[in-house]
Amino acid sequence: MHHVFHLLLYEGNRKGTGMSLLVVGSVALDSVTTPFGKVEEVLGGSATYFSCSASFFTKVKLVAVVGADFPSRHIRFLKDKNIDIRGLQVRNGKTFRWKGCYEYDLNEAKTVYTHLNVFSNFKPHIPDEYKNEDFVFLANIDPTLQEDVLMQVNKPALVACDSMNFWIENKKRELIRLLKKVDIFILNDAEARELAEEPNLLKGARRILSFGPKMVIIKKGEHGALLFSNHSFFSAPAYPLESIYDPTGAGDTFAGGFMGYLSKVRKITEPNVRKAIIYGSVLASYNVEDFSLNRLRRLTMNDIDRRYKEFKKLTCF
Amino acid sequence: MHHVFHLLLYEGNRKGTGMSLLVVGSVALDSVTTPFGKVEEVLGGSATYFSCSASFFTKVKLVAVVGADFPSRHIRFLKDKNIDIRGLQVRNGKTFRWKGCYEYDLNEAKTVYTHLNVFSNFKPHIPDEYKNEDFVFLANIDPTLQEDVLMQVNKPALVACDSMNFWIENKKRELIRLLKKVDIFILNDAEARELAEEPNLLKGARRILSFGPKMVIIKKGEHGALLFSNHSFFSAPAYPLESIYDPTGAGDTFAGGFMGYLSKVRKITEPNVRKAIIYGSVLASYNVEDFSLNRLRRLTMNDIDRRYKEFKKLTCF
Numbered sequence: 203m204h205h206v207f208h209l210l211l212y213e214g215n216r217k218g219t220g221m222s223l224l225v226v227g228s229v230a231l232d233s234v235t236t237p238f239g240k241v242e243e244v245l246g247g248s249a250t251y252f253s254c255s256a257s258f259f260t261k262v263k264l265v266a267v268v269g270a271d272f273p274s275r276h277i278r279f280l281k282d283k284n285i286d287i288r289g290l291q292v293r294n295g296k297t298f299r300w301k302g303c304y305e306y307d308l309n310e311a312k313t314v315y316t317h318l319n320v321f322s323n324f325k326p327h328i329p330d331e332y333k334n335e336d337f338v339f340l341a342n343i344d345p346t347l348q349e350d351v352l353m354q355v356n357k358p359a360l361v362a363c364d365s366m367n368f369w370i371e372n373k374k375r376e377l378i379r380l381l382k383k384v385d386i387f388i389l390n391d392a393e394a395r396e397l398a399e400e401p402n403l404l405k406g407a408r409r410i411l412s413f414g415p416k417m418v419i420i421k422k423g424e425h426g427a428l429l430f431s432n433h434s435f436f437s438a439p440a441y442p443l444e445s446i447y448d449p450t451g452a453g454d455t456f457a458g459g460f461m462g463y464l465s466k467v468r469k470i471t472e473p474n475v476r477k478a479i480i481y482g483s484v485l486a487s488y489n490v491e492d493f494s495l496n497r498l499r500r501l502t503m504n505d506i507d508r509r510y511k512e513f514k515k516l517t518c519f
Numbered sequence: 520m521h522h523v524f525h526l527l528l529y530e531g532n533r534k535g536t537g538m539s540l541l542v543v544g545s546v547a548l549d550s551v552t553t554p555f556g557k558v559e560e561v562l563g564g565s566a567t568y569f570s571c572s573a574s575f576f577t578k579v580k581l582v583a584v585v586g587a588d589f590p591s592r593h594i595r596f597l598k599d600k601n602i603d604i605r606g607l608q609v610r611n612g613k614t615f616r617w618k619g620c621y622e623y624d625l626n627e628a629k630t631v632y633t634h635l636n637v638f639s640n641f642k643p644h645i646p647d648e649y650k651n652e653d654f655v656f657l658a659n660i661d662p663t664l665q666e667d668v669l670m671q672v673n674k675p676a677l678v679a680c681d682s683m684n685f686w687i688e689n690k691k692r693e694l695i696r697l698l699k700k701v702d703i704f705i706l707n708d709a710e711a712r713e714l715a716e717e718p719n720l721l722k723g724a725r726r727i728l729s730f731g732p733k734m735v736i737i738k739k740g741e742h743g744a745l746l747f748s749n750h751s752f753f754s755a756p757a758y759p760l761e762s763i764y765d766p767t768g769a770g771d772t773f774a775g776g777f778m779g780y781l782s783k784v785r786k787i788t789e790p791n792v793r794k795a796i797i798y799g800s801v802l803a804s805y806n807v808e809d810f811s812l813n814r815l816r817r818l819t820m821n822d823i824d825r826r827y828k829e830f831k832k833l834t835c836f
Contacts, residue, residue, distance in 0.1 A: 307718060401624060402761060402762075403741075403759070404759045404760065405761055422742065424720075425743075426742075426754070428759075434832075434833075435759050436833055437743070437756035437757070437759075437833050437834055438836075439743075439754035439756070442720075442721045442745075442752050444719060444721045444722055473836065476835075477836055479836075480836055515751075516751075516752050516754050517753070517754055517834050517835075518793075518834075519755075519790065519794055519796075519797055519834075
């Protein structure tokens with residue numbers, strides 16, 4: 203349980219000047235319809251949810267691209283969350299837009315449209331000030347772009363990434379090539395089965411570990427999350443929620459809490475990774491209680507700590 | 520977490536002479552086909568799986584009915600497991616037979632046939648020697664028969680029961696009436712949603728608690744199990760299995776491990792109920808590794824304790 207793999211960071215090896223991490227992903231304007239209501243062109247995007255979530259623990263350095271139509275109040279919001287947006291490009295053109303709707307079971311979004319807009323020719327540019335980040339998260343974008351990011355950064359201590367069924371189906375070779383350079387891979391159970399071509403999650407996770415990552419985290423939505431490595435297995439519960447209003451961004455919020463906490467404690471031990479998964483689950487469980495980032499906007503560290511304790515209570519025996 | 524509800528038993532209040540429990544349910548001959556093989560007319564039945572599982576912890580007193588064609592080697596097997604079968608009636612006619620098959624995902628049995636045979640007019644008769652049992656489990660049979668059993672026993676300290684979609688769909692009123700007299704109700708997630716007429720499990724469990732039980736345990740197969748009471752919530756993991764050969768009887772095996780452990784420790788506290796759920800999960804996780812009762816037949820307490828410790832390791836943070 204206390205197996206420490208070689209990414210353990212000693213204080214003396216710290217390259218950065220404090221607790222921080224780098225995220226590359228999407229910043230978007232989302233329109234979402236659920237049985238409980240709808241929102242139009244609200245702030246969204248994988249890197250947005252990730253950053254907002256991680257910002258509770260660490261200084262986030264964000265690389266993404268938005269269009270000239272991106273509302274300045276969203277820029278202000280990101281800055282107010284102490285997110286470093288020097289890497290957020292503003293281009294002529296329109297911001298990435300996504301529209302989805304959820305059925306009554308609120309499990310899976312049906313995409314109505316994805317308009318990449320300025321993202322369609324996005325080339326992530328990592329500013330010099332970001333190149334020495336020890337903790338790097340490659341949020342869900344084209345695996346070719348994710349790999350491009352890794353070529354611009356200087357030997358990060360921990361690289362984690364996310365993907366989605368679209369890339370697994372259409373750019374599988376590039377994704378598997380990327381995974382050789384990834385330490386922790388986060389995906390959901392359907393994606394894991396699809397990528398590993400294996401219905402059994404344990405076998406599937408082993409297959410994915412063989413592609414390169416030291417750890418695979420499989421998110422199971424209402425059923426919690428699983429951590430697989432070659433040495434151990436961890437099963438984290440889901441928080442019992444009566445009302446789920448909008449699951450959009452839950453996975454990215456999970457990843458942000460996870461990486462945020464890890465970049466704060468810095469030592470990549472099994473116990474810390476497990477705690478990080480719980481913090482990710484805490485953040486994600488709050489995220490789904492309201493549309494867009496609304497719940498995260500008014501969340502406090504007290505809220506987070508309180509729910510973390512509840513997670514402990516609901517699993518111990 | 521240490522809330523003790525009023526079914527706490529003090530040593531002085533013990534009616535029975537030792538650790539024991541009563542189970543009423545089915546004893547059957549099962550035929551099962553899976554992608555990995557098939558078996559014909561092997562020992563099965565809800566009360567059989569339950570008893571075999573509970574026998575690791577406690578003296579089981581079994582009430583059921585078999586036909587004259589029930590092979591004597593199965594009688595010997597039950598006796599060798601120290602199961603008291605004075606309540607097992609042998610009637611003219613044929614033993615209850617069930618035939619099912621599993622698709623590749625091994626999640627849900629498709630019933631090919633259910634031939635009740637002697638079970639079609641089964642009237643449970645509780646022998647006098649069994650009427651003072653403190654721990655009573657009503658395995659999955661007609662809720663009218665389950666209620667009949669309760670009228671024959673003398674104020675047990677703990678009544679738990681199981682059911683299935685067939686009774687929820689066809690004898691819902693009788694089932695709900697029974698639940699007023701049940702302390703712990705065990706069912707799977709699909710059954711819970713159907714009985715409560717509610718897609719959200721938390722709301723559904725609250726609805727079921729309002730029918731009478733103090734605790735509801737919702738089994739989620741590969742996703743673990745949940746315990747709901749008015750005071751607490753517990754989420755138990757599933758054991759990560761590479762190979763599931765035959766899930767037949769897993770739920771009954773779970774119930775047997777659960778009740779068996781509780782009847783051994785006797786104090787119905789939240790911590791003990793949680794441990795009992797883990798022991799139930801341990802037993803069920805072994806059960807599915809082979810056809811019929813084959814894995815349980817060769818299981819040892821060492822195996823059980825070892826896997827119990829693994830459950831602890833796979834959840835703690």
